[in-house]
Every structure is written in structure tokens, then in C-alpha cells.
Amino acid sequence: MAAPEISRAAGAGNRADPPALPTGRTIELLLLVFSVVIVTSALVLVEANQEQELTPTLLYVGLAYLVVLGLAHLAVRRFAPYADPLILPSVGLLNGLGLVMIHRLDLADADRAALLGQDPPDSLVFRQILWTALGLALFIAVLWRVKDHRTLARYGFTCGLAGLVLLALPGVLPSSISEVNGAKLWIRIGGAGIQPGEFAKILLIIFFSAYLVQKRDLFAGAGRRFLGMELPRARDLAPLLVAWGLSVVILVFERDLGSSLLIFGMVLVLLYAATERVSWLVIGLSIFAVGAFIAYQLFGHVQVRVEVWLDPFTDYDNRGYQIAQALFGLGTGGVGGTGLGAGRPDLVPFAESDFIFSSLGEELGLIGLASILIVYLVLITRGLRSALAVRDNFGKLLATGLAFSVALQCFVVIGGVTKLIPLTGLTLPFLSYGGSSLLANYALVALLLRISNAARAPLTRRPAAPAVPIADAGTELVPRPTQGPGA
Amino acid sequence: MNTPIRRIAVAVMVLILLLLGNLTYVQVVKAGDYRDDPRNQRVLLAEYARKRGQISADGQVVAQSVETDDRLQYQRQYPAGPVWSPITGYYSVIYSSSGLERYADPVLNGSDDRLFARRLSDLITGRDPAGGNVVLTTKPAVQERAYDELSRRGYTGSVVAIAPKTGEILAMASTPSFDPNPLASHNTATQQEAWKADNAADPATLTNRAIDQTYPPGSTFKLVDTAAALQNGYTPDSQLTAAPNITLTGTNTTLENYAGTQCGTGQTASLREALARSCNTAFAQLGGELGADKLRAQADAFGIGRSDLSIPMPVTASGVGDLPDTAAVQQSSIGQRDVRLTPLQNAMIVASIANGGQTMAPHLVKEVQGPDLDVIDTTEPDRIGTSMPASVAATLTDLMIGSENRTSGGGKITGVQIASKTGTAEHGTDPKNTPPHAWYVAFAPAENPQVAVAVLVENGGDRALEATGGSVAAPIGRAVIAEALRGGQ
Numbered sequence: 001m002a003a004p005e006i007s008r009a010a011g012a013g014n015r016a017d018p019p020a021l022p023t024g025r026t027i028e029l030l031l032l033v034f035s036v037v038i039v040t041s042a043l044v045l046v047e048a049n050q051e052q053e054l055t056p057t058l059l060y061v062g063l064a065y066l067v068v069l070g071l072a073h074l075a076v077r078r079f080a081p082y083a084d085p086l087i088l089p090s091v092g093l094l095n096g097l098g099l100v101m102i103h104r105l106d107l108a109d110a111d112r113a114a115l116l117g118q119d120p121p122d123s124l125v126f127r128q129i130l131w132t133a134l135g136l137a138l139f140i141a142v143l144w145r146v147k148d149h150r151t152l153a154r155y156g157f158t159c160g161l162a163g164l165v166l167l168a169l170p171g172v173l174p175s176s177i178s179e180v181n182g183a184k185l186w187i188r189i190g191g192a193g194i195q196p197g198e199f200a201k202i203l204l205i206i207f208f209s210a211y212l213v214q215k216r217d218l219f220a221g222a223g224r225r226f227l228g229m230e231l232p233r234a235r236d237l238a239p240l241l242v243a244w245g246l247s248v249v250i251l252v253f254e255r256d257l258g259s260s261l262l263i264f265g266m267v268l269v270l271l272y273a274a275t276e277r278v279s280w281l282v283i284g285l286s287i288f289a290v291g292a293f294i295a296y297q298l299f300g301h302v303q304v305r306v307e308v309w310l311d312p313f314t315d316y317d318n319r320g321y322q323i324a325q326a327l328f329g330l331g332t333g334g335v336g337g338t339g340l341g342a343g344r345p346d347l348v349p350f351a352e353s354d355f356i357f358s359s360l361g362e363e364l365g366l367i368g369l370a371s372i373l374i375v376y377l378v379l380i381t382r383g384l385r386s387a388l389a390v391r392d393n394f395g396k397l398l399a400t401g402l403a404f405s406v407a408l409q410c411f412v413v414i415g416g417v418t419k420l421i422p423l424t425g426l427t428l429p430f431l432s433y434g435g436s437s438l439l440a441n442y443a444l445v446a447l448l449l450r451i452s453n454a455a456r457a458p459l460t461r462r463p464a465a466p467a468v469p470i471a472d473a474g475t476e477l478v479p480r481p482t483q484g485p486g487a
Numbered sequence: 488m489n490t491p492i493r494r495i496a497v498a499v500m501v502l503i504l505l506l507l508g509n510l511t512y513v514q515v516v517k518a519g520d521y522r523d524d525p526r527n528q529r530v531l532l533a534e535y536a537r538k539r540g541q542i543s544a545d546g547q548v549v550a551q552s553v554e555t556d557d558r559l560q561y562q563r564q565y566p567a568g569p570v571w572s573p574i575t576g577y578y579s580v581i582y583s584s585s586g587l588e589r590y591a592d593p594v595l596n597g598s599d600d601r602l603f604a605r606r607l608s609d610l611i612t613g614r615d616p617a618g619g620n621v622v623l624t625t626k627p628a629v630q631e632r633a634y635d636e637l638s639r640r641g642y643t644g645s646v647v648a649i650a651p652k653t654g655e656i657l658a659m660a661s662t663p664s665f666d667p668n669p670l671a672s673h674n675t676a677t678q679q680e681a682w683k684a685d686n687a688a689d690p691a692t693l694t695n696r697a698i699d700q701t702y703p704p705g706s707t708f709k710l711v712d713t714a715a716a717l718q719n720g721y722t723p724d725s726q727l728t729a730a731p732n733i734t735l736t737g738t739n740t741t742l743e744n745y746a747g748t749q750c751g752t753g754q755t756a757s758l759r760e761a762l763a764r765s766c767n768t769a770f771a772q773l774g775g776e777l778g779a780d781k782l783r784a785q786a787d788a789f790g791i792g793r794s795d796l797s798i799p800m801p802v803t804a805s806g807v808g809d810l811p812d813t814a815a816v817q818q819s820s821i822g823q824r825d826v827r828l829t830p831l832q833n834a835m836i837v838a839s840i841a842n843g844g845q846t847m848a849p850h851l852v853k854e855v856q857g858p859d860l861d862v863i864d865t866t867e868p869d870r871i872g873t874s875m876p877a878s879v880a881a882t883l884t885d886l887m888i889g890s891e892n893r894t895s896g897g898g899k900i901t902g903v904q905i906a907s908k909t910g911t912a913e914h915g916t917d918p919k920n921t922p923p924h925a926w927y928v929a930f931a932p933a934e935n936p937q938v939a940v941a942v943l944v945e946n947g948g949d950r951a952l953e954a955t956g957g958s959v960a961a962p963i964g965r966a967v968i969a970e971a972l973r974g975g976q
Contacts, residue, residue: 273491316526324526330513331521332529344529362529366514370507377503384496388489396488400495407499411506420509 024085024456025077031089032073036066039096042340046104049341065096068136075140079147080453084386087452090379091445094430095132095438097372100340101352101359102128102433108346124352124433131435135442142446149450153394156210163203166196167246167263171253184254197250197259198427198440201266201405202447208243208267209397212274216393243267244287248295255301258412258426264288265408266401273400274393309422322349326417329362337365352433354425358417372431373414380407386452399451402444531580535559540595540618540858542575542587544625550575550588555673563588563671569664570634573695574625574851576800577667581678586695587621587851590799594619594855601855601863617858624655624853624866629938632970633660636963637944644944644960645696647834648967651930651939653868654838654847656798657971658940659831665692690945698802701827702943705912706765706956707926708822710836713762713886715777715785717879723886726755727769735771735814742771742817745911745955763889765909767821774820779810782820788874789836790846791828798831798851805832822912834941836874837928840884841906841936843877845870888933894957898965903972905931905965909956922947927960931968938971940964 040062047054069092076083103125110120146152152159170178170185178184186193247260268284271277295302304319312320312327325348333343345351345359352359361369383403387396406429413432416423427437429444513521521527538561542550549571552561563578565571576586584592593599597606597618609616633646637660648658665688669681685693694700716725729750732743750756750766761769774782786792786807794804808825810816818824828836831849839846848869855864875883887906894909910926913919925948930939942964947954 269495273488273495276488276491327513327517328521328524328527328529330510331518331524332527334514334518334522344532347528361510361514366510369510369514373503373506373510377500380499381496384492384499387492393488396492400492404495404499407502411502414506415509418506418509418513420505 023081024083025073025081028076028085028088029070029073031085032069032092033066035089035093035096036062036069038093039065039100042097042100043103045339046100046107046341049339050104050107052107065092065099068133072136072139075143076449079140079143080449082453082456082458083449084382084452084456086378086382087445087449090375090382091430091442093375094372094379095135097360098356098428098431098433099125099128099132101345101356101363101431104341104363105346105352105359107341108344112346127435128433128438131438134435135438138439139442139446142443143450146447146450149395149398149447149454150392152206152398152447153210153213156207156214159203160207160211163200163207164246166200166203167250167259168253169196171249178254185256185259194439195434195436197254197256198436199443201259201262202402202440202444204263205266205270205401205405206398208270209394209401212270213394213397216274241287244291248291252299255299256425257302257305257422258409258416258424261412261424262405262408262426264291266405269404269408270397270401274397305422305424309419312419322355323417323419323423325349326355326358327419329358330418333362333365335366337361337363337368339363353427354413354423354432355417356432357414357428360431361418373410376406376410376429380404380410382452383448386448386455389455390451391455395451395454399448402448406441406444525583532559534596535561535580537561537597538615538617538858539563539578540597540620540856542591542595542621542623544623544627544630547627549623550578550667559673562673563667565667565671567631568666568668569638570631570660572664572667573661573697574623574630574659575667577665577670579670579678579682580673581675582670582682585693586800590797590801591621591852594621597858599855602857605857605863619858619863620856620860621852622854622856623851624650624653624657625659625851626657626971628973629658629967629971630660633658633963633967634662634664636966637662638664640949642944642948642959642963643690643696643946644942644948645700645830646940646942646963646967647697647830648938648940648971649834649838649847649849651838651841651936652847654849655853655868656831656849656851657938658967659695659697659851661694661696663688663690663692695800696943696945697830698798698800699829701803701805701829701832702924702926702945703912703914704822704826704828704833705910705924705926706767706822707833707836707908707910707928707941708820708826708828709762709765709770710840710883710887710908710928711785711789711791712770712774712777712782712820713758714789714840714875714879714883715781716758716773717882718785718875719777719781721758721773723757723759723882725758727758727761727766728772729753729756729766730768733768733771733817735817736775737812738814740814742767742821744768759886759889762886762908763893765890770820771817775813775817777816777820778813779816782816783807783810785874788846788872789832789839790872791832791836796849798849800851802831802849803829805829822910830941830943833926833928833943834939837908837930837941838939839872839874840880840887841930841939842880844873844875844880846872846874884933887929891929894961896957896959896961896965898962898969900931900965900969900972903931903968904933905929905968906933906936907961907964909961911955920952922951922954925950925954925956925959927956927964929961929964929968931972938968940967940971942967 044058106123106125113120177188178186180186185195185197187196243264247264250256250260271280308319308323312323316324329345329348340363343362345362348355348358380403383399387399390396409426409429412424413426413428415421427434429441539552541548550565552563555562574586576584576588578584578588595618597616602619629648637644646658646660649656665685669677672678731747731749732741734741744767750764750769751760756769791805796802805828807819810819819826835849848871850866852866854862857863884906887908891905891907907929912924915921925944927942930936942960944959948959950959
């Protein structure tokens with residue numbers, strides 16, 4: 001927590017002056033360049049190992065990526081100059097590696113099609129590049145439009161409602177529009193489709209953060225003591241039960257284990273952070289266990305997931321095939337990996353989306369995967385650090401929720417493809433192929449940067465009262481303050 | 488609110504550590520299992536993506552990889568399939584591999600240590616990695632002749648020819664044989680069909696009779712008796728019984744000469760005459776007199792009972808079985824009871840006699856070449872045992888010439904003195920009514936041996952119950968010897 005304190009102390013200057021204290025923007029730019037160098041090298045390796053022609057084009061591709069990230073960097077400079085300098089480079093690195101791997105799988109698919117005498121399949125990487133561009137545009141837009149994260153608290157219930165609708169929509173829509181591979185997660189119109197659940201996740205985090213900050217004192221209220229823990233009052237269980245109900249509904253109607261788990265875990269952690277009560281965790285985990293047990297008893301698709309998890313090799317030819325192939329890939333990669341472009345990650349179905357982690361594991365080995373996990377860890381802990389440093393409770397909860405949702409999603413996806421936990425079917429933030437996931441996660445990162453900017457900016461820039469400059473207000477009628485978002 | 492957030496951060500780190508721990512388990516502890524799982528195609532695909540080395544003999548390619556346009560980049564081809572398949576084996580996507588394809592695999596796929604320098608230079612120069620080549624000791628003409636002699640008569644059997652001085656295997660045929668080409672097909676259905684047919688075949692085609700199967704050696708085992716006798720005070724003129732039948736010591740079982748004949752004209756027969764006429768009663772007596780220990784010691788000296796022999800395919804161990812009492816020794820002395828030899832082992836016995844009692848390691852691989860046909864390694868002849876002193880070997884050769892001269896059957900080669908022994912081994916549950924296995928073991932020229940052969944024809948060949956080693960196996964053996972000597976051996 002030292003850095004923000006120092007910058008705060010050093011930055012007690014004038015708002016109009018160019019900030020004299022370190023903003024971290026130069027570090028961010030250098031790290032971005034470093035990320036792009038890694039990504040470009042990865043691309044060169046893929047091309048070399050796939051016996052493609054090595055042309056200067058590869059350098060231009062790298063430069064183009066640097067330019068795009070550079071735009072994001074400029075936006076950060078402009079709209080959130082004190083934002084955490086590590087978050088954007090981490091994201092740029094992950095997204096770039098994802099693009100390289102998707103391109104590498106494209107080459108494998110094209111190869112196979114050529115051998116079978118078929119037309120080459122659609123290039124996924126071009127779509128993903130497009131989504132990246134859109135994602136960065138959304139990132140800039142969020143930074144630009146959301147000047148202060150606390151304004152979001154006002155739209156808490158709106159966000160909650162929108163989140164619910166988005167979440168429920170695929171479940172309600174006919175399967176022809178919403179179902180892909182057994183899970184009803186999509187809204188597909190024409191060729192393009194989005195997974196509204198990815199956006200719902202963020203909206204729900206905003207809602208729960210706002211709601212919990214508002215009702216914080218209620219939840220912290222005393223209940224009975226049991227086993228040394230203060231139990232909450234029964235009526236305060238409502239939000240948790242709502243989350244639990246939501247998870248069950250998703251599980252039943254959309255057959256989406258992953259989102260179900262994600263939303264429940266997220267709400268639980270927000271409750272814990274808001275109330276500082278361990279009892280919430282215990283209660284939450286208990287009803288999770290009950291829910292999981294009932295789900296296992298009732299739903300075939302849950303049982304299948306568990307059986308495949310316990311032993312993917314007994315039903316190798318059907319349901320265990322995917323996870324078994326992923327394990328074969330990871331095992332073949334071993335510690336050092338086969339080298340980018342030199343393995344056979346294309347043998348795993350959905351190698352570019354849900355299973356991109358095993359694709360990377362086959363070619364980069366344990367060393368590569370550990371590095372990727374550490375980059376995620378940097379991203380997540382930087383988010384949590386902003387949560388610690390920011391001064392308003394809504395910001396704290398929001399940053400915690402956003403950062404933790406990335407962590408939980410990584411754990412669920414990576415744990416799933418490496419057989420640590422049953423496979424659920426979520427995308428890995430920034431790495432996996434998928435437009436909705438990328439867009440949503442860029443929005444998420446923009447919010448994190450916004451909060452970290454608030455955390456690191458000089459104290460004088462931020463009045464404690466709602467951000468309405470009273471001097472400029474003139475004789476206008478100031479709206480009656482309803483709820484103070486800050487502490 | 489900061490305390491719970493810190494705890495959440497710790498929890499996140501724990502989650503990441505769990506993932507790392509699990510990854511270490513998958514990618515380090517279990518990595519070998521996953522990599523080598525037969526269902527994991529990655530290694531196979533990588534292997535097919537590399538040009539596998541060829542197997543050749545005297546400039547003739549018997550297995551090679553040619554480029555294809557399907558997913559497996561190289562297709563394995565066997566230009567003279569069944570003739571060579573006991574040596575080459577097959578190389579199949581589904582059914583793994585056999586023969587040299589399996590046991591010389593590190594060379595052929597390029598992972599052998601001897602190819603390390605080459606791999607290193609491939610890496611640096613960016614050259615496509617390729618496997619090394621295997622050059623056989625086998626002589627194509629001899630191999631073809633051996634296969635042809637067996638297969639054109641429709642025999643089930645095996646021929647092994649060895650160069651006695653070096654142990655080089657000049658021919659190793661087994662009939663009926665299989666065609667490895669459909670098994671190497673990239674079409675799954677073709678592979679499965681061929682595999683099914685090969686496994687259903689009767690007599691078996693996938694069995695390499697020369698090394699995978701043991702047979703009762705019958706009278707060919709008398710060479711082992713004689714070698715032991717000559718080193719234990721007997722001379723070619725030592726007298727043995729000439730009786731048409733004897734009763735095994737301590738039993739009521741009688742053992743008789745072939746067709747119940749007297750051994751020669753006298754009351755007794757010399758060892759020389761007994762070997763030439765292959766008299767069972769004389770050798771039963773001899774074996775009984777020598778005893779189990781000396782007989783077994785001699786068998787061991789020839790390599791019988793070794794289970795670690797590889798050429799480089801592993802050779803099924805031959806053996807003399809249990810010899811609990813004199814009767815058992817008497818019965819075993821004529822190569823019956825539990826005595827079982829592979830044709831290769833029987834060829835090693837005559838090769839050892841031909842080489843003055845020095846047993847050379849039999850081997851198929853003459854050279855290992857790099858992908859550019861540059862010689863990387865040459866197999867040096869390796870002596871693996873001494874079966875008898877040179878003088879005894881000379882005497883035994885002399886006795887074997889006597890045997891050859893009494894052996895009927897066609898194919899005698901003018902101007903070449905062969906030293907040989909035949910065998911007609913009864914087997915099965917009803918031995919008198921089951922066609923016997925016919926054996927012929929020989930080497931030539933007797934004065935300066937260049938080739939040693941063992942011929943085995945299962946179940947009497949085309950002569951059924953009338954079959955003898957001389958009538959069925961000897962002509963094949965002589966033809967193979969003639970072919971080997973013609974090649975300037």
C-alpha cells in the first residue's frame with residue numbers, strides 16, 4: 001500500500017498544473033512495448049515452426065498491435081492518468097498471446113482442410129482481431145464516459161435489472177437462437193452472436209456492490225452467535241438466496257455450470273467483503289454444497305461432468321475425449337512444451353476457446369503456463385490492490401468483485417481443462433476466442449483502471465462530497481442528495 | 488473492509504497455487520503416462536511427420552517411407568512384403584509395430600543416441616529432421632531363395648542362415664508370411680481388415696517361426712550329445728548299443744530306432760556310425776551315461792536357455808526342460824521330451840561347430856546410417872560363448888560329413904562338402920499319428936564354412952507321416968547353402 005500513499009503525499013499540488021508526481025504512465029508504455037515484443041516473438045515462432053514464410057509483415061502486425069494498445073494507453077493518459085500501470089500491459093500480453101494461439105490453430109485447421117481437399121475454414125483470428133479492436137474501443141469509451149466510478153452506484157438497481165434480463169434472455173429464447181453445444185448462452189442473429197451472460201456478470205457486480213454498500217449496516221447487524229460466529233439475521237439472507245436462486249435458474253434453464261458457479265461465488269465474496277463476517281462464507285458454502293448435491297442428483301448433464309472429471313478415460317471415445325486429449329496435450333508438452341507451432345493442440349476439440357489453456361500448455365509447457373498464471377495473478381492482485389487503496393466503499397466492493405470474478409473465472413476454466421475440478425465451459429478472460437468475453441473483459445478492465453485511478457490520484461483532486469463542483473453550479477438548483485455514495 | 492479484501496487476495500493466490508500444483512502433477516508427474524498413452528496420437532503424428540529411415544539389404548530397399556498428401560505425411564512401403572516381413576515387421580498407425588520396425592525404432596525414427604550429432608545439426612541448420620537407416624546383414628538372394636523354397640511347396644516352416652564366423656544372419660524366412668503393406672495403410676478400414684485376416688490366419692502369419700516359436704529338435708539335438716561326449720572321454724570310435732530298442736532306465740517305456748531298425752550290422756555301433764545313422768538307442772544310452780549335468784552344461788554352452796538374446800528382436804528362449812532322472816535324460820538326448828529349440832538357436836549350434844566352437848552373436852543389423860546414407864555405426868562380430876575346443880569341433884564336423892553322406896533327399900551340390908544333421912521330431916498328443924517336424928541343420932563348405940543353416944518344416948511338409956528331415960528339409964537347406972555360396976560368400 002506504500003505506492004499510493006507516497007503519490008498521494010507527493011501529489012498534493014494544484015489540479016491545473018501538469019502532475020509532477022509519477023503517474024506510472026511511462027512504465028505502462030514500456031511494459032506495453034515489452035508485451036508486444038513477446039507477442040510478436042511468439043508469432044514469429046509460430047510462423048517458423050509451421051513453415052510459413054517469414055516476412056516483414058510479421059513485424060508490421062506486431063507494430064499494428066502496439067499502435068492499437070498505444071491508443072488505449074493514450075486514452076488512459078487522457079482519462080485516467082493515475083491508473084495502475086501494470087493492468088493494461090498484462091491484458092495486452094494475454095490478449096496478444098490468445099491471438100497468436102488462435103492464429104496458430106487457424107493454420108492447423110487450414111492444413112487439415114488442404115489435406116482433405118476442402119476449402120480452408122473461416123479464419124477465426126481475423127474475427128478475434130476485430131473483436132479486440134472493438135474491445136479496446138469499448139475500453140476507451142468506458143474510460144471516457146465513466147469519469148467517476150461512484151456515479152455507477154446510482155444506477156445500481158438499473159444495472160441489476162439489466163443484468164438479470166441479459167442473463168435470463170438466452171434461457172427464454174428458443175433454442176434455435178440461443179443453444180450452442182448444449183448450453184443456452186447465446187443470442188445469435190445471422191452469423192454473429194453474443195453471450196449476454198458475460199456482460200450480465202459486470203452489471204451484477206455493480207448492482208451487488210451498490211446494494212451491499214447501501215445496506216451494509218443492515219447485514220452487519222447482530223444475529224445469534226453460533227460456534228463463535230455471529231450469524232446474520234434470517235431476513236438478511238435475501239441477497240444470498242437471490243444469488244443462489246439465480247445460479248440454480250441458470251443451471252436448469254441454460255445448462256451453464258460455469259456462469260452459475262461464477263455468479264454465486266462472486267456474490268458470496270462481495271457479501272463477505274462488505275460485512276467482514278466469516279459466517280457468510282460458511283453459510284454460502286453450505287448452501288452451495290447442498291445446491292451442488294441436489295444438482296448432481298437431478299441433472300444428467302451435471303452427473304456427466306462429474307463422471308468425466310473423475311475418470312475421463314473410461315468413456316474416452318465420447319464424453320471423455322476432450323478432456324483426455326487436453327491431458328495428452330499437456331503431458332506431451334511437459335515442462336518445456338513442444339514449442340509454439342510445433343505441437344498438435346488442434347487435436348483437442350474447442351482448442352481455441354474453452355481449451356485454449358491446454359493448447360498453450362502443449363506448446364509452451366509448464367513454464368509457459370506458470371508464466372501466464374502469474375500474469376493473471378498480477379492483473380488480479382493489482383485489481384484487489386486498487387480495492388484496498390481506493391477510499392470509497394463502493395469502489396472497494398466494485399474492484400474486489402471485478403478482480404475476483406477474473407480470478408474465479410480463471411480458476412474454474414483452468415481447473416476444468418486440467419482436471420482439477422469438473423469441466424464447466426467458460427472462456428478464459430482475454431485468451432479464449434470469443435467476442436462477448438473479450439468485450440466484457442475490456443469493459444471490466446476499464447472499470448478497474450478507473451477505480452485504480454481514483455485510488456492513486458492526489459487526494460486534493462477528489463472532494464469528499466459528490467463530484468458536483470459547487471463553484472460552477474451558479475444559481476442552478478442542485479438536486480437533492482439522496483444517498484452519499486462515499487463513506 | 489480492507490481485512491476481508493486482503494484475505495480474498497490470499498485466497499486468490501491459493502487458487503492460483505492449486506492450479507500450479509495441479510499443472511505440475513499433469514505436466515511433470517503424469518506427463519510420461521499421458522505422452523505414451525497409445526490413444527495419444529501426438530507422438531505418432533510427430534513420428535509420421537518425420538521421414539522414417541529405410542531398411543535395406545545389399546542395396547535393396549525392403550522398407551521405406553514415401554511422401555503422401557494425407558495427414559500422416561509419410562507412408563511406409565515394403566516392396567517385397569511377405570519375403571521380408573519376419574525381419575522388417577510392420578509399422579501400423581493402429582496396431583503399433585513389430586520386427587525391426589519396433590526394435591530398431593530409435594534409429595529409424597531418429598531418436599537414437601548415435602544420431603544425436605545429426606539432430607543437433609538439423610536443429611541449427613533448420614533441415615527437416617529425418618530418421619536413420621538400417622542396413623541388414625541379410626543377403627537378398629539367400630533370403631528370397633529361403634522364402635521361395637518354403638512357400639512354393641506350401642510348407643509351414645522357417646529357414647535361418649548364419650555366417651558362422653561373424654554371426655551375421657544371411658536369411659531368416661518364415662512361412663506362411665504376412666504382407667505388412669496393408670497394415671501400414673493410412674486407411675483405417677484397410678488396416679483393420681488386414682489385421683483381422685492376419686490374426687485369423689491358420690497357420691499363423693504374424694509369428695516369426697525363426698525366433699518366436701520353439702520346436703522339439705529331434706535328432707538334430709544329437710549334435711549337442713556328441714559335442715558333450717567328445718569332450719568327456721568318448722571318441723568317434725567309442726562303442727554304443729546297436730539294439731533296435733531299449734527300455735528307459737527305471738521304467739517300462741521302450742525307445743526305438745527309426746522304423747525299428749538295428750543300428751548298423753554289429754552288436755554295437757561306433758559313435759561315428761550312430762550319428763551317421765542317427766540311432767536313437769545309441770544316443771539314449773550315451774545321454775544316460777553322460778548324465779543330466781554334462782548334457783545341460785553343453786546345451787548352455789551353445790546358448791540354449793538364454794533368454795536375453797536379441798537380434799535386435801528378442802529371441803524366445805530355447806531350453807532342455809527338466810531332467811529329473813536318467814530316463815528323462817535318455818529321452819531328452821534324442822531331442823524329445825521337453826527339449827525345445829528355436830530354428831535360430833539350432834542354426835547357432837551348427838554355426839558354432841562350423842566356427843571351431845566359437846559362438847558368435849547372431850545379428851541382423853550390419854550398419855546404422857544417417858539420413859544421408861553416411862555410415863554412423865557398424866556392428867562388430869561379437870563372440871558370446873565357446874561351445875567346445877576347436878579340435879572337438881573338427882572331429883564333430885567330420886562326423887557330420889558322415890551324416891550328410893548318408894542323408895537322402897535332393898539338392899546335393901557338386902564340389903561342395905556339406906556337414907549336416909537331420910531331425911524328424913515327433914510331437915503332439917498322438918505322436919505316432921501326427922506328421923513330424925522335419926529338421927535339417929548344416930554348414931558348408933565343411934573345410935572352410937561360410938554358411939550355416941537350420942531348416943524347419945512343420946508337420947511333415949507335404950509328406951505327412953512319411954516325412955523325414957532328409958526328404959523334406961534337406962533339399963531346402965542345400966538350396967539355400969548353394970545360393971549363399973553362389974553369392975561369393
